[in-house]
Amino acid sequence: MWEVFISYKKGVQDPEGETTLKGLKILGFKEIEDVRTAKVFRVKGKISKERIEEACKKLLANPISQDYKIRKVDEEEGMRVRKIKNGTVIDHINPSQSLNVLRIIGIDSNYKKTTVTVAMNVPSRKMGLKDIVKVEGIELSEEEVNKIALISPNATINIIRDYKVVEKRKVKLPDIVEGVIKCANRNCITNSEKVQTKFYVESRNPIKLRCYYCERIMEEEDIAKQF
Numbered sequence: 001m002w003e004v005f006i007s008y009k010k011g012v013q014d015p016e017g018e019t020t021l022k023g024l025k026i027l028g029f030k031e032i033e034d035v036r037t038a039k040v041f042r043v044k045g046k047i048s049k050e051r052i053e054e055a056c057k058k059l060l061a062n063p064i065s066q067d068y069k070i071r072k073v074d075e076e077e078g079m080r081v082r083k084i085k086n087g088t089v090i091d092h093i094n095p096s097q098s099l100n101v102l103r104i105i106g107i108d109s110n111y112k113k114t115t116v117t118v119a120m121n122v123p124s125r126k127m128g129l130k131d132i133v134k135v136e137g138i139e140l141s142e143e144e145v146n147k148i149a150l151i152s153p154n155a156t157i158n159i160i161r162d163y164k165v166v167e168k169r170k171v172k173l174p175d176i177v178e179g180v181i182k183c184a185n186r187n188c189i190t191n192s193e194k195v196q197t198k199f200y201v202e203s204r205n206p207i208k209l210r211c212y213y214c215e216r217i218m219e220e221e222d223i224a225k226q227f
């Protein structure tokens with residue numbers, strides 16, 4: 001998608017801007033010195049910058065009285081993903097799962113180390129809706145983020161340095177999952193004693209985990225219930 005920003009050239013009369021300025025003054029906004037109107041067109045389609053420029057000259061802008069600026073906007077990844085300076089962006093999280101993702105990677109209300117931003121139910125071309133989590137200043141390790149695959153197998157991890165994505169990878173469920181989820185077998189030792197759960201990953205699609213202690217097979221349903 002392209003954004004075309006149209007504004008009046010210097011010295012050109014802008015009646016709407018002038019009227020607005022007068023109105024604001026009457027309302028007591030004495031500190032406002034000038035108001036100029038501008039317009040933004042959002043243009044979708046597989047079209048080059050040159051062609052957009054052509055469209056500007058022919059219709060979108062009046063070349064005599066108006067200036068235009070064109071910039072490309074990536075709708076899906078958008079600015080949401082790129083805006084942090086350094087850190088980790090977890091993208092393509094299944095919709096409404098971002099809080100569970102935070103829980104899995106160990107970010108809770110006691111986590112005061114850094115800025116964490118959560119975007120829920122963001123429109124996505126690929127997924128319909130998705131969640132995004134941005135953790136500033138921290139590059140999460142593969143081990144830390146891979147467990148996310150339990151609830152969000154399509155999640156992608158972007159490592160950001162100086163506003164640039166320097167690494168991009170999909171989450172991959174590890175061979176062994178420790179902690180995170182409880183065993184569904186009530187009689188399992190992990191449910192009665194202070195033993196951390198441990199599961200072998202038997203299958204990834206569909207997800208099947210086998211408890212190291214009681215052999216209970218955990219299916220997607222058993223896992224989803226816990227989140």
Ligand SMILES: [Zn+2]
Pocket residue numbers: 183184185188189190211212213214215216
């Ligand atoms: Zn068990």
